[in-house]
Amino acid sequence: MKIPLSWIQDYVNVKDVPVQELRKRLDLAGLEVDSITAIGYPEAELPWDPEKIITAEVIAVRPHPDADRLVLADVNYGGAAPEIVVTGAPSLYEYRGSSDLHLKVAFAWEGAELYDGHVQGWTKRRLKKTEIRGIASRAMVGSEKELGLAEEQTDIIYLPGDTPVGVPLVEILGDYILDFDIKGPFGHLQSVFGIAREIAALLNRPLSPQPLHAAARLGLAATGEPGFVSLEIQDPDLCPRYTAMMIRDLAIGVSPLWMQLRLRRAGMRSINNIVDITNYVMLELGQPLHAFDYADLRALPGEETPAIIVRRAREGEQMQTLDGEVRTCDEEMLLITDGGGPVAIGGVMGGLDSEVAPETRNVLLEAASFNFINIRRTSQTLKLFTESAGRFGKRVDSELALAAAARAAELMAALAGGTVDVVAGDLYPGKPEPVILTYSPDRADRILGVVIPRDEQKRILAALDFRSEATNAGSGWQIAVPSYRLDVTRPVDLVEEVARVWGYDHFPHTLIDEPVPPLRRNLQLEGEDRIRDILIRLGLDEVITYSLIDPADEDRLNPNPGQALDLPGEPVALRNYLSLERSLLRRTLLPGALRTAWSNLRFQESIAIFEIGHIYYRVGNPKPEQAETGIAEPRRLLMLLSGPRQDRWQEPTDRRPVDYFDLKGIVEALLRNLGLETASQWTRVSHPAYHPGRSGAVEIAGRALGVIGEIHPLVREVFDLPAQPVVVLDWDLDLLLALAQEAGRQKKAQNISIYAPVHEDLALVVAEATPALAVQRAIIEAGYPLVIQALLFDIYRGPQAGEGKKSLAFALTYQSPSKSLDERDIEKLRQRIVKQLARKLNAVLRSA
Amino acid sequence: MSIFDELEGIHAEALQALETAASSAALDAWYTQYLGRKGAVTLQTRSIGKLSQEERPEFGKRINEIKQQLEAAYAAQSQALKAAELEAALMSDTIDITLPGRPVNPGHLHLTTQTLRQIYDIFGRMGFEVYEAPDVELETYNFDLLNIPDYHPARDMWDTFWIDQKQPAPDGRLLLRTHTSPGQMRVMRERYPEPIRVILPGKCYRYEQITARSEHQFYQVEGLAVGKHITMTDLIGTLTQFVNLFYGPGHKMRVRSSYFPFTEPSIEVDMDCILCGGAGCRVCKYTGWLEIAGAGMVHPVVLKNGGYDPDEWSGFAFGPGVERPAMMKYGISDIRLFYGNDLRFAQQF
Incomplete structure (x- = not known):
């Protein structure tokens, strides 16, 4: 504003x-x-030099001896003799040959900086002495454009007749x-x-208070039956007050410069003097007004006096508003109608048919009060946002209506030559009761934490027009709230008034002087942060992507439409969205990660990221009583790696692209950190978005955590990613953290053996399909508790292993907590391992 | 020439020769030549038989002295030579210490996570714990219960994403929370009648065009304290602590009156502009001040809706934001950098 x-x-x-x-x-x-x-002023874009840009008076206009379209103006700028200015200003040309003029203008001396009036936009130029067709000119008469007051080059500025001559222009037209x-x-x-x-x-x-007292100045009397119109409010709940005034014999024209400037500076355009006055008073007092052309208002059948009936619209009722649009109303919208039908959407916009036009003579001026919530509803439903609706929507004091109408009528009489009927129409069925609040200064102290002197509080309230009624016994003050303070409905609102005027800068700074409430752990956040810290140590960057995704991205994850994409629940979409690409709440973090990979792999060769975030899906209907939304928001953990394993360096480095095992190494480190490394089950499964041979599902304690694997090459292509493996983990974070918590609860320290460990390599031949993990776990189990480590260090396939077989070589570490192991112990252990593996997995010790 | 003279001659010669032995090989040869089994000094011991009984002890003593001297000189020379040789060997094994090290790439926490952690830490010291609420929220929790009824002008402060609900649910309309304040209602209803001190973080969403200054998704964090004697001065004091700990000491602060529907009185807390130090610049709109947080005393209607009798309880709430403080601290001019996830940005923090 x-x-x-x-x-x-x-x-x-x-x-x-x-x-x-x-x-x-x-x-x-x-x-x-x-x-x-x-x-x-000096800080303006174009400061007006107070010495060089001043007020002046054109006292005579003479023809230019040598140019038909130019004139010579004799300008009195307050000096001994008038200055002769050569000018082509069209309006001055009209005065050619006249003397004894008193035209007040803006006058600029050579050296003054002004805008160039003849080019588009704002170009500054310094005024120079010139000679135009033989006549020297060292000054000029300024236009609005040249002074930066209007965008278009128009005529020169004419200042009011009582403007003093020779004073800096900034004192007359300068402003902030x-x-x-x-x-x-x-x-x-x-x-x-x-x-x-x-x-x-x-x-x-x-x-x-001068602008509020126009009614008294006009000697106005208000009545429900003013004669020039018959008024009726059918829906007082939406229109608590309707006032109408009659202004006759108006001459529609342009507004005076001062009004035009004020409107423009307030951000409004000048239309004509009548419309300008309604806008001016709206800006001045905050009451929106509407002027009807009285001649267009119709009477009810059988009547002669035009009628105004304020009523709810009928469902589907239409009218054409000022902007030319045909609006279709619903039953909750309020219409201003005359004897023939709608003439305005109350408080929002007037009708085209009764608009003030150049030939308008008599005006019916409306100043009404409307239910602010209803105005806002109408405005939002019709998507019709006007100055009037905006103001009514913030609540306008109903007491203001007639005062504002009178103020506008007074201006119409003064500026458009009209005559004001001294009887005004005023229906006021919704006059509000005065609001009296009990204000307790003690309570104010308690809320604010500072004691504001009582007389200071009284002074502030009085300055803001809050009248203190006779003080009752006790500490409460009875405070009458002025009608325009519709925002003040509770004593605490008065506390704010006192505090803000007294000034928060005077408040001391204190801290809560109460015991700390019962403390609780936030296991969710602790768990998330634990994972974050582990993963950044392992070299992954954290990303946070958008919760809203493109619905098509779900399909893009599924290159084979025959297969079902295993996303949970029902999707949750937006009713209103900025773009389709951000219109669906994600049910998987994967698209966000793939898009992040895409955008970053344009700038760097590799990427290692993770995201911890919610997914969203519908599980039921909202239950407001239980504060339930019916939307599940579980947390997921997603990791993604792609690109060369190591950076380039001055010596050869491992530049092969990362694969499944790089990610698995990170996952194993994470699981070790969480105490879950021994419990995981890895099964190959096919998930549409992943490479069928290089992806798997992971379970811990029989519960499915999610997928890990290489992204399907077709999905990679759809997301426009480079042709190198993209490996991803997509897990249920809530479950992972629950398992980690459980493991943490059961964690016990292990003693460290002081006896020497024995190392031995063992190669076992098993069927190709036997998972290495099963072999490794079987060794540990068979050798329990003496085999403390079984590290797979070689896989051999070939004639020595046999067709459909592979040989897995493990480096075993034997160690006893209680003694040194000798050759006999080792031999027994080895036999037990070989025997059990033969039984369980058909494994055969590979002959050395 | 006496045997004594001969011995002294050998001694002098040996010392001189030692000085010229400039390599391990020369040194070994020298040792063999003088102190070896058939070395010149060793051979001199055999001359002892040529001497008189009286002369013998003196000669023996002298030989031993010379032997010891030469051994010592040899050891010193040998050590010096080894040191020199090692030094030479090391010098021939020189690296360019300005070459880059073997790359190690630790990961980076998202700037939002880092900022939130700082905020949790600061308020945690004052007894505030973190409480989280859902992203998809009931209209009543996001608006009505917070003293923002339907069509009320206060709602204009939030442009809202609404959830598409297949079945019309007039009482259960869903939206993406526009602020973290619905968490106030949830925590109050859950904790009554305990006093409360919580920090409410989370993703929020606004139906707003995406520009350098506004995102459709962003983080908020707000604090809520409810107790029997909580005051406006407590609120101002608490935010002063935050400014000191988050932005560092020595900042000027000011408190302005403001408006939020869920607080009364409402304030806005400013800090002297980080960029211009208060002189006035484009970032602070030439006021010299930057907004730190909107805040206020919890509105009686909100307390009541949360189950707390406003005649008995009072509280304050404040929202410092998440991205904005980080933007101010690091001079980030475009909020889109946060969730656009350009790692060249993320890896700076």
């Missing part, structure tokens, strides 16, 4: 307050100023525009007057 400081000055004196000081004061009190734009960012539903801060009222309270200065 843009507000020119010069406008505020109309109601409260801020001339002596530096604008940055004022901003600071406003910021601290909760009226956040987003930016300040200076016009003409404060752009406020007012958060929250504060109707009372949606106007220049409302901001001025705050400033007056903050600076403890008087406020001029």
Whole structure:
């Protein structure tokens, strides 16, 4: 919301307050100023040199002796003799041959910096002395464009007739525009007057109530039956008040410069004097107004006086709004209708048919009050966001309606030559009860933690128009809330008023002086962080990808449509989304990881990442009473590796691309860290997104953790990844952490043997299909507890192993906790191992 | 020439020869020549028979002295030579110490994780523990119960992603949480009547165009304290601790009045601009201040909805954000870098 400081000055004196000081004061009190734009002042884009850009008066216009389209203007700038200016300004040309003129203008001397009026955009140029067709000119008369006041080059500026001559222009037209960012539903801060009222309270200065007193100045009387219109409110719940005024014999035209400038500085365009006045008063007081062309308003059948009936729309009822669109209403929308049908969507936008037009003579001026929630609903449903709806949507004081209408009528009389009917229509079925709150200064102290002197609290409340009624016995004060403070409904709201004006900067800093509440562990977070720390030590970078994915990405994971992609539950999609690519809540972290791999492999040759995050799927209906959403949000762990195993270095390094075993090594280290290394079961399974021969499912304690393996080459292609293995782990993190916790609970320290270990290699021939892990576990089991390690170091396939067989060579470590093992012990152990493996796995000791 | 003179001559000659023995081989030859079994000095012992009984002890003593001297000189020379040889060998085995080391690549925690951990740590010291709530949220928890009724203008502060629900559920409309505040309601309803001190972190979502300053997905973290005597000055003091610990000591702070529907009174806490030190720049919109956190005293309606009687209990809440503090700290100008996951960015932290 843009507000020119010069406008505020109309109601409260801020001339002596530096604008940055004022901003600071406003910021601290909760009226956040987003930016300040200076016009003409030194900090402006185009500062107006106070010596060189001044006010002046054109006193005569003479023809140029040598150029038909130029004139010579005699300009009184306050010096001894008038300055002769050569100009082509069309409006001055009209005065050719006239003298004894008093046209107040903006005057610039040579050396002044101005914008070039003849080029698009903003190009600065310094005014130089020139000679135009034999006549020297060292000054000029400025236009709005040249002074930076308008984007289009138009005529020169004509200042009001009472403007003094020879004063710096910045004193007349200079300004600061404060752009406020007012958060929250504060109707009372949606106007220049409302901001001025705050400033007056903050600076403890008087406020001029002049704009609110137009009704008295006009001698206005209000009645339900004003004669010029018959009024009816059928739905007072949506329209607590409707007022109408009559202004006759208007001359539609352009608004005066001062009004145009104010509107423009507040961010609105000038249309014509009538529309401008309704906008001006809306900006000034915060009350949206609507002007109907009285001639277009129809009477009810059999009546002569035009009628205004405020009622809910019928389902599907249509009307054409000012913007030319045909709007279809529903039964919750409020219409302003006349004898013939809808003429406005109440508080949102007027109708095209009754719009003020150049030939309009008589105007019916509406100032009403509407239910703010309903206005917002209508505005959102119709996607019709107007200044009026925006203001009504933040609640407008119903007491303001007639005062604002009178203010506008007064301006119409003054600026458009109209005559105001002194009887106004006013139906007010929803007049609110006065709000009286019991304010306890003690309670304020308790909430704030600081004692604000009682008289200071009283002063602040009074400055903000909160009248203290007779103080009752006890500590409570009875406070009357002004009608425009619709945001103040509870005593605590008054506490805030006192605190913000007194200033939070005066508050001491304390810490909570209470015992710490019962502490709980957050096992979820602890578990996640444990995994994160392990994985970054193992060289993986953490990523956090978007929860919202492209629904097509689920299909992209499945190159063979015949197969079912094993995703959990029902997918959860958005009803409204920014783009289809971000419209589905992920049921798997895989697409995010593959896309991350794609985007990074353009810039670096390898990638090693992990993500810990939620997936989402529907498991039931929401149950608000139980605070249940019906959406499951389990946590997953995903790892992805791709690219050369080692970086390039000055000596040869292992540049082969990573494969399944690189990832498995990381997983084994992770499982070891979690105390789960001995419990895992690895089974080859086929999952559509993975290479069928190089992927598997992992179980611990009979519970499925998820998949690990190489991504299917077709999926890799779909995601546009380079032709090198991409290995991925996709696990249930909640389960992994539960298992780790369980393992942690059972963990006991192992004694370390002081006896020498014995090392021996053993090669066993087994069938090709026998998993190495089964052989290794069987060795450990058979040799328990003396075999403390069985490390697979070689796999041999060939004639010595036999057809369909492989030889697995293990390096065994034997060690006893209680004695030194001798050759006999070893021999016995070896025999036991060989025998048991022969029985369990058909293994044969490979002859040396 | 007496035998004595001869001996002294050998002695002098040996010492001189030793000085010129510049390699292990020369040194070995020298040893053989003078002190070996058939060495010149050793052979001199045989001359002892040519001497008188009186002269013999003196000669023997002198020979021993010379032997010892030469042995010592030999040992010293040998050591010096070995040291020199080793030095020479080492010098011939020189590396370019400026060559890069064998690459080791530890991983990196996401900047969001790092920032959250810092925040958990700071508030953990003040007794706040982490409490997590779901991403998909009931409309009532995200809005209504937090004093933000349907169509209320306060809702304009949050542009919302709504969940597509096949069956219309007027009481159970679902959305992606627009802030972490629904966690306030969940923790209050779960913990009543305990006093509360929690930190609520999580992913939040807004239906907003994605720009350098705004993302549709981001993290929030907020704090909530509920107790019998919790005050605005406690809130300000707690946030001062945060600023000191997170941004370092010596920062100026200011507290402004603000508006949030779920707090009353509401404040905004600013810190002097990191970039310009308070002089005013583009980042701080020429105010010299940067917003650190929105905060306030928990609104009586919210306390009541959470089960806490506002006449008996009070509380405060504050939300410092996650990406923004990190952006300010490290001068990051584009929020999209967080979840775009360009590792060239991630690996800087």
